[in-house]
Amino acid sequence: MKSPTTQHGREHTEQEACAWVVREIYSRSRIRLHDGKEPLIRARLGKRLRALGMTRLGEYTSHLERTGDPAEFTRLLDALTTNYTHFLREEDHFRFLVETALPGLLKDGRRGFGVWSAASATGEEPWSIALYLAEHFPLGQWDWKILATDISTRALDTARQAIYPTDKLAAIKPDWLRRHFQRGSGEWEDHYRLKPNLQSRLTFRNLNLLGDYQFPDKFEVIFCRNVMIYFDRPTQEELVNRLARHLVPGGYLLIGHSESLNGLKVPFQCLKPSVYRLI
Numbered sequence: 001m002k003s004p005t006t007q008h009g010r011e012h013t014e015q016e017a018c019a020w021v022v023r024e025i026y027s028r029s030r031i032r033l034h035d036g037k038e039p040l041i042r043a044r045l046g047k048r049l050r051a052l053g054m055t056r057l058g059e060y061t062s063h064l065e066r067t068g069d070p071a072e073f074t075r076l077l078d079a080l081t082t083n084y085t086h087f088l089r090e091e092d093h094f095r096f097l098v099e100t101a102l103p104g105l106l107k108d109g110r111r112g113f114g115v116w117s118a119a120s121a122t123g124e125e126p127w128s129i130a131l132y133l134a135e136h137f138p139l140g141q142w143d144w145k146i147l148a149t150d151i152s153t154r155a156l157d158t159a160r161q162a163i164y165p166t167d168k169l170a171a172i173k174p175d176w177l178r179r180h181f182q183r184g185s186g187e188w189e190d191h192y193r194l195k196p197n198l199q200s201r202l203t204f205r206n207l208n209l210l211g212d213y214q215f216p217d218k219f220e221v222i223f224c225r226n227v228m229i230y231f232d233r234p235t236q237e238e239l240v241n242r243l244a245r246h247l248v249p250g251g252y253l254l255i256g257h258s259e260s261l262n263g264l265k266v267p268f269q270c271l272k273p274s275v276y277r278l279i
């Protein structure tokens, strides 16, 4: 392959390449990859480089800078977002949702509501919400919907597929597994898929939380967990103020257990660590 060059006619050095990736990722997602993350950048992009027949990171970034290929930028983001998640992660939030948040908000007799999983990764979070809702707000009697969004198209593809290997479902009670999942057969024997009636309640959308987006309705509850840790404080403040605009009055925002809104100028009251209510 002809050696790719930068706009200035030469290939990025390794150091320039890492700095370029850090800048691009920040401007496209506001995720802050620190300079010390060079080994992580190399490791995460290694497979993609090999697939393209490239050996140096500088070859890749110079090529991307020169071509501006949107599909390749999507792959870059997919490779560098951290999509770690699991079923029923930080489970007290799901209990709070069905035992406290929704019963309080629905006192007026409404039978419909919406929940947004704002950084849904590979789907374990929105599907966990769906399981809890199906158990406490049965589908035939309640009209609820879940929106699942993420910046990573690859993670969203997995979420939308709704198929998980058995070892990822260890946290789910056997009777929930029976009621809400179908077991695969043949080569899919070690996998389960969420049942179609649950699938019909979820909508998936590729969305940058710091980009432009609107929704037809406000949500009763937003889960925005374990994503703010990748943003700097001004970005966190901007994000939380945006989320506030998509909540009904008195709606709830749930963030990760290791996250906090302390010190941010945002219209939320802290009910307990990681649980906030719009004021």
Ligand SMILES: C[S@@+](CC[C@H](N)C(=O)[O-])C[C@H]1O[C@@H](n2cnc3c(N)ncnc32)[C@H](O)[C@@H]1O
Binding pocket: 028, 029, 030, 031, 081, 082, 083, 084, 085, 086, 089, 118, 119, 120, 121, 122, 125, 149, 150, 151, 152, 155, 207, 208, 209, 210, 224, 225, 226, 227, 230, 256
């Ligand atoms: C660690 S996962 C958290 C998944 C889930 N919320 C949980 O707590 O288990 C973080 C997710 O945030 C997504 N993300 C990062 N920056 C984002 C942005 N600017 N807009 C939307 N999603 C973003 C990543 O793609 C990733 O899937």
